[in-house]
Each structure stands twice: as structure tokens, then as C-alpha cells.
Amino acid sequence: MGWFYLLLEKREKGGEIHMTVENQSDDHKTSIAIHLTDVALDYPKNNHGFRRVSEFLTGRFRKKAPAKNRFFRALDEINLTINKGEVIGIMGPNGSGKSTLLRIIAGIYAPDDGVVKVRGNATLLAGVGTGFQGDLTGRENIMLSGSIHGFKQEEVKDLEETIIEFSGIRDFIDDPIRTYSAGMRARLGFAIISNLEPDILLLDEVMSVGDHEFRKKSRARIEELIKGDATVVIVSHTKSIIKSLCSKVYAISNGKIVTDGDIESAFEFYESEKV
Numbered sequence: 001m002g003w004f005y006l007l008l009e010k011r012e013k014g015g016e017i018h019m020t021v022e023n024q025s026d027d028h029k030t031s032i033a034i035h036l037t038d039v040a041l042d043y044p045k046n047n048h049g050f051r052r053v054s055e056f057l058t059g060r061f062r063k064k065a066p067a068k069n070r071f072f073r074a075l076d077e078i079n080l081t082i083n084k085g086e087v088i089g090i091m092g093p094n095g096s097g098k099s100t101l102l103r104i105i106a107g108i109y110a111p112d113d114g115v116v117k118v119r120g121n122a123t124l125l126a127g128v129g130t131g132f133q134g135d136l137t138g139r140e141n142i143m144l145s146g147s148i149h150g151f152k153q154e155e156v157k158d159l160e161e162t163i164i165e166f167s168g169i170r171d172f173i174d175d176p177i178r179t180y181s182a183g184m185r186a187r188l189g190f191a192i193i194s195n196l197e198p199d200i201l202l203l204d205e206v207m208s209v210g211d212h213e214f215r216k217k218s219r220a221r222i223e224e225l226i227k228g229d230a231t232v233v234i235v236s237h238t239k240s241i242i243k244s245l246c247s248k249v250y251a252i253s254n255g256k257i258v259t260d261g262d263i264e265s266a267f268e269f270y271e272s273e274k275v
Contacts, residue, residue: 015039015111018118031083032119033200033231034105039078039114041100041255042071074100076255078114087222087232089246089263091239091270097255098235099126102202105233120199120231123149125189125206134178138169138188141177145192159195166221167191168214187214194221200231207234207241219245239267 075097082088090098103109104116106124131148132141142163146156164173167188169180177185186206193201207218222232222245236242242249248261251269259265 015114016116018116032081032117033084033086034080034082034119034122034233035115035117036078036080036104037115037117039075039080039104039111039116040073041075041104041109042112043074043100045070045072074255075104075111078104078255078257080250080257082231082233084120084231085226085229086248087226087234087246088261089242089249089266090233090235090252091237091242091249091266092252093270093273096252096273098252099204100255101252102126102204102233102235105200106202118200121149122200122202123193123196123198124202124204125193126202126204132177132185132189135176137176138167138173138180139164141188142192146196149196149198151196163188163191163195166195166217190218190221194218194225197225197228198230200233201225202233204235205237207236207238207245239270243267 078101090101092098100109102124103126104111105118106122107116107118108124131145133144136144139160142160143153143156146159147153151159164170167173167184167190169184169188172180172184177188180188190206201222207215219241226232232245234242234246243263246263249259249263249266250257250261251259251266251273253269253273259269
């Protein structure tokens with residue numbers, strides 16, 4: 001039995017994830033937007049499960065590792081509560097579990113253990129142009145992204161001009177996305193997601209994209225979302241961005257949250273991990 005089947009099997013026996021969109025009448029019931037309790041997630045190890053081509057050619061097959069050794073723990077006993085309207089930073093070295101944590105909150109991954117509760121529409125902007133279709137134009141990708149996030153075509157059409165203006169790539173908006181630079185894709189992605197006004201905005205290493213003016217606009221847009229009671233979680237290696245926007249910062253290492261939200265403590269731990 002390969003690791004892909006094992007992964008599905010583990011998901012069936014795994015933790016819980018609850019994602020609800022509350023109406024205005026429910027707002028008074030709780031101030032909590034995100035609540036994670038003892039959350040854990042296992043990833044399959046790349047060197048087990050799938051056979052190498054050389055094994056089929058030679059007929060020499062490796063002995064499979066025991067099931068318990070085919071996974072590594074990407075997140076371990078994560079306990080985290082984020083209130084509505086808070087801006088939270090997550091810092092840590094590469095491979096520490098930052099991006100995985102955002103994907104758990106977004107509902108992309110289900111936990112193997114623990115409980116994830118998210119109240120509101122959580123939208124993830126990760127990497128450069130994640131989710132874009134390369135053969136479609138920028139304009140067409142705006143419409144596609146809006147539809148994916150549950151907006152009617154006419155609603156997205158009403159936002160289209162605002163998104164294009166914010167992105168600063170009007171001259172290229174009718175060109176295929178595959179012709180865009182990494183920065184252009186990230187600018188358009190941020191423009192789309194931020195103007196769709198999600199309840200919870202999850203940003204994975206996108207706040208350093210673009211020139212000074214675009215970064216300034218991005219910060220201002222996040223501040224507008226915060227005033228509208230949006231919750232924002234930012235993963236970044238850039239301390240200046242984290243410090244200027246976040247009220248709390250958590251450091252993560254080897255899949256565990258290792259600080260209590262204090263900004264300076266998180267910075268100190270992050271610097272110690274870089275040595």
C-alpha cells in the first residue's frame with residue numbers, strides 16, 4: 001500500500017475542521033475568528049511510496065518502510081486563537097510549518113489530529129500567482145478568481161476596474177498570465193483578493209512584492225480591511241512588515257509554535273534560528 005493511499009486513510013481517521021460563514025446577526029456571539037486546538041498534520045516522506053523508474057527497469061525493489069515511518073509531522077500540537085479584526089504575524093525558518101499552518105486555516109488541508117474552527121470566509125494568497133490559469137488573460141483571471149470565491153459575474157464586473165487600477169498593470173491586463181513577471185502576477189493576485197474583501201485574509205510571503213509605491217498601497221489596503229473588522233494572518237521573513245502591521249507575532253519551529261505572541265520574543269527566536 002503506497003503512501004498516497006495511506007494519506008487518504010489517515011485523513012478519514014483525522015481531526016476535525018469546522019468552517020462557517022456567519023451573518024451579521026451572529027456577530028455578537030463571539031469575537032473569535034480562528035481557533036485551533038491540538039492541531040497536528042503529517043506529511044508523507046518523498047522517498048517512500050512511489051517506486052523509482054530504475055526499480056521497474058532493474059526489477060530490484062526497495063523494501064517498503066513501516067507505515068509509521070512514511071510520514072513526518074509538519075504541524076504538532078498547534079494551539080492558536082485569533083480574534084476578529086486582529087492582524088497576526090507568523091515567522092520561522094524555511095520548512096518550519098508556516099505555510100502549512102495557513103493552509104490548515106484556509107481549509108485546504110485537513111488536520112490529522114485536533115480541531116480547527118474558522119468563522120468567516122478565509123482566503124489564502126500564497127506565493128506568486130497561485131490559482132491563476134496561464135493561458136487566460138489577467139482580466140479573465142479576475143473573473144475566474146471571483147467566481148471561485150463565490151461572487152456572481154456581475155459582482156466581479158463591478159469590481160474589475162478597481163482591481164485593475166490597484167494592480168498597476170493596466171497595459172497588460174488583456175495579455176495571457178503566462179507572459180507576466182512574478183511581480184506582476186503577485187500584484188494582480190493581491191489586488192483581486194484584497195478587493196473581494198474576505199472576512200479572513202491569509203498572506204503567505206506576498207507583502208514584499210512590487211516597488212515601494214505598491215507595497216505602500218498594499219499596507220494601506222490591509223489597514224482598510226482591518227477597519228472593516230477583517231482578520232489578517234501574515235507569513236513573512238521581513239521584520240519591518242511584520243512589526244508595522246501586526247499586534248501579535250508567533251514564531252514557529254519544527255511544526256510547533258514556540259512563542260506566546262510577543263513581537264520581540266518572536267523576532268529574537270527567529271534570529272536565533274538563522275544562526
